Amino acid sequence: KNEVEQSPQNLTAQEGEFITINCSYSVGISALHWLQQHPGGGIVSLFMLSSGKKKHGRLIATINIQEKHSSLHITASHPRDSAVYICAVSVSNDMRFGAGTRLTVKP
Amino acid sequence: DTAVSQTPKYLVTQMGNDKSIKCEQNLGHDTMYWYKQDSKKFLKIMFSYNNKELIINETVPNRFSPKSPDKAHLNLHINSLELGDSAVYFCASSPQESGYGYTFGSGTRLTVV
Numbered sequence: 001k002n003e004v005e006q007s008p009q010n011l012t013a014q015e016g017e018f019i020t021i022n023c024s025y026s027v028g029i030s031a032l033h034w035l036q037q038h039p040g041g042g043i044v045s046l047f048m049l050s051s052g053k054k055k056h057g058r059l060i061a062t063i064n065i066q067e068k069h070s071s072l073h074i075t076a077s078h079p080r081d082s083a084v085y086i087c088a089v090s091v092s093n094d095m096r097f098g099a100g101t102r103l104t105v106k107p
Numbered sequence: 108d109t110a111v112s113q114t115p116k117y118l119v120t121q122m123g124n125d126k127s128i129k130c131e132q133n134l135g136h137d138t139m140y141w142y143k144q145d146s147k148k149f150l151k152i153m154f155s156y157n158n159k160e161l162i163i164n165e166t167v168p169n170r171f172s173p174k175s176p177d178k179a180h181l182n183l184h185i186n187s188l189e190l191g192d193s194a195v196y197f198c199a200s201s202p203q204e205s206g207y208g209y210t211f212g213s214g215t216r217l218t219v220v
Contacts, residue, residue: 033209035211042211042213042214043197043211043213043214044211045209045210045211048209086150088150088209090209094152094155095140095152095209097149097150097151099149
C-alpha cells in the first residue's frame with residue numbers, strides 16, 4: 001500500500017465546475033505539497049502546507065493533520081486546468097509521492 | 108531566470124551507452140534531488156545531495172551515479188544504459204533537508220533504444 005493515496009485517479013469535469021482532489025497519507029510528515037504536471041511534462045509546485053488552508057487564485061488547498069488528509073479544490077474550473085495533480089509529503093529528508101490525479105476539464 | 112534547469116530536455120540513445128543529465132539551480136538551496144518518473148507516473152527518489160554529501164541513496168543500480176561539483180549542481184551519470192532506464196528524470200532542489208520549498212526542473216525524457 002502506497003504511503004500517499006490520492007483519489008480519484010481520473011476526473012473529468014465540465015468547464016466551470018467545482019473540483020476536489022483528495023490525498024491521504026499514513027506517515028508522519030513535516031509538510032504536504034500539491035504539484036501540477038501538464039501534458040508537456042514539467043512539474044510545478046502549487047502549494048506547500050503544514051497546517052490549515054492556503055488559497056492562490058482559483059486554487060485552494062487544505063490539510064487536516066489529525067486526520068492525515070488534504071484536499072485540493074479548484075473553483076470555476078477551466079480547460080487550462082487539465083493536468084495531473086500530484087500530492088507529495090515531506091518525511092524527514094525524503095519526499096513521498098502519490099500516483100497523481102489526471103484531471104480533464106471539457107469546454 | 109530559470110530556477111532549476113535540466114539539460115538536455117530530450118535524450119535518445121542506444122543500449123550500452125553512457126550518458127549524463129545536468130542539473131543546475133540558482134536558488135541558493137542546500138539540497139538537490141534526482142527523481143525518476145516511472146511508466147505509472149509515480150515519482151521515485153533516486154538521490155539527494157546536501158552540501159556535497161549524499162544523504163539518500165535509494166536502491167538504484169550502481170550504473171547510476173550522482174556527481175555534485177558544487178552546491179548549485181547535481182548531475183546524473185548513467186553507465187551501460189538499458190531499455191528499462193527509459194523514463195522521465197526530474198531534478199529538484201529545496202532550501203534545507205526538511206523538504207520545504209521544493210522546486211522542480213522541467214524534466215529530461217530519456218529514451219533508450
